[in-house]
Amino acid sequence: MSESIFSMLRTLREEAPLIHAITNPISITQCANAVLALGARPIMAEHPQEVEEITATAAALLLNLGNITDVRMEAMRRSAGAAREAGVPVVLDAVGVACSRLRRDYAQQLLEQFPPAVLKGNYAEILALVRPDYTASGVDGDKSLTPAAVAKAAGEVARRYGCVVLASGETDLVTDGTGVTAIHNGTPQLGWVTGTGCMLGALCACFLAAASPLEAAKTACIAMGVAGELAATPKGNGTFLMNLIDRLSTLDGETIQANARMEAFCDEEA
Template identity: 40%
Template sequence: MAGFILEAAGTALEEVRSRRPLIHELTNVVTVNDCANITLAVGGRPAMTCSIREVAEMAAAADALVLNLGTLQEHTLEAMHVAAAAAARYGTPIVLDPVGAGGTAWRTGAAGGIIKNYPVAVIRGNASEIQALAAGGKSGVNPGVDSDDKEEADSAGIRKLSTTLGAVIAVTGAVDIVSDGKRTLYCKNGTPLLPYVTGTGCMTTALIGTYAAVTDPFTAALAGILSMGIAGERAVAGRLGTGPGTLHALLMDEIYTLNSETLVSSGKVVAEDE
């Protein structure tokens, strides 16, 4: 299965570059510029509209909708609901990044409300955020947005959550896991430097959203995660002294020069049943 899905990811990248899909992103103020640029670098067209006066129209016109709860405010949450409702009406795939879920009751409830009310295609988070959702919205366990979990996420719990929510679950960490409840993949690309660059998780979600515009949610989740992991590896390869600042700039270059052949040949993907 791993070989087949890698080929599908490569094909999805070619589709993105050919079709240049419009990606509507309601994301956080810390990473909005990075998310827009990474979307451009992979081949999409970002629209970062967040005014409640126009999000429904933009979501209806877009090829995918990305919702990121990072710097959540009452007005941005309201706009997300309006955009998600429009996306649901028009069949636009929705990708959710439940940033900080498990940290506070309001934030955790906000993530749960979106998941409950709209057909979310992919949920991308770190282990703590996904565990909070799996625990039924338990809060107070992850006050920050960066996971400090040392262990891999529980694949059985991820499969169950995916089945329960009807969404592909993508957990990023030392080893990334993607599951649709029936198929589960472990992705081992990346570099230990990635967590030192603010927004790599948000950028990964933006990549997933871009791929979701041209392929199925499972392939989109894998392609987005692989793109970031491989780009990180290539950014530090052969460059002595590379630090977070340099990596930040190089990630954009590596995503821009990424091709389908590299995705297939460099992807370190293992299926759970293999």
């Protein structure tokens, strides 16, 4: 995988692809900075009357369901349709589908009508797309969920919609429905500032502009995890967030290769 990481980073920094992100205002700045840190160019347009035109010119599209509104829902539908027509790969970040029936129903509509290249969610969000009876409190991950249970659910979703699924947690899981990769990079400090999960989706969209969905999802998890580990600090949340952007902007293939902790997930339950 090391050669593909070098190639992806080189492509992003030499070609500066345009990444169209329709995301929530809570994390919009962090997502834009994450895209810039890898060398790509962000555009955060969300007006329904312009998103189709902008999406058609992008190298990848990110749809994030956080802080959902009627306007953003309409914009995402139009943008997803334009992406399909133009062959633009899409990352769907299913934020909050475990705690909101509105978001769960909307995400399932998008998945059925416009299957993305990559579906991203935390453990609770991925499980909620398989089990209608499952609910969670808020948009945070459910720490009671095991990787084995989520790997099984992620595989089911991947096969149902023909996409790669990225389930983020203490151990990130990535699957195309045939095998599951477990990625162990990261730090608890990533959960201490808002928007880092959304930033992971933005990184995934960047790498999707330069690689296959499976490689893009894996590399995004490793890059975010390694940058978080290197950014960890006892100084506090504000310093950590600044360090995280610095580490992402200076990340190189050698650093990723030296620090990546990735393996095939072999639990029999999955």
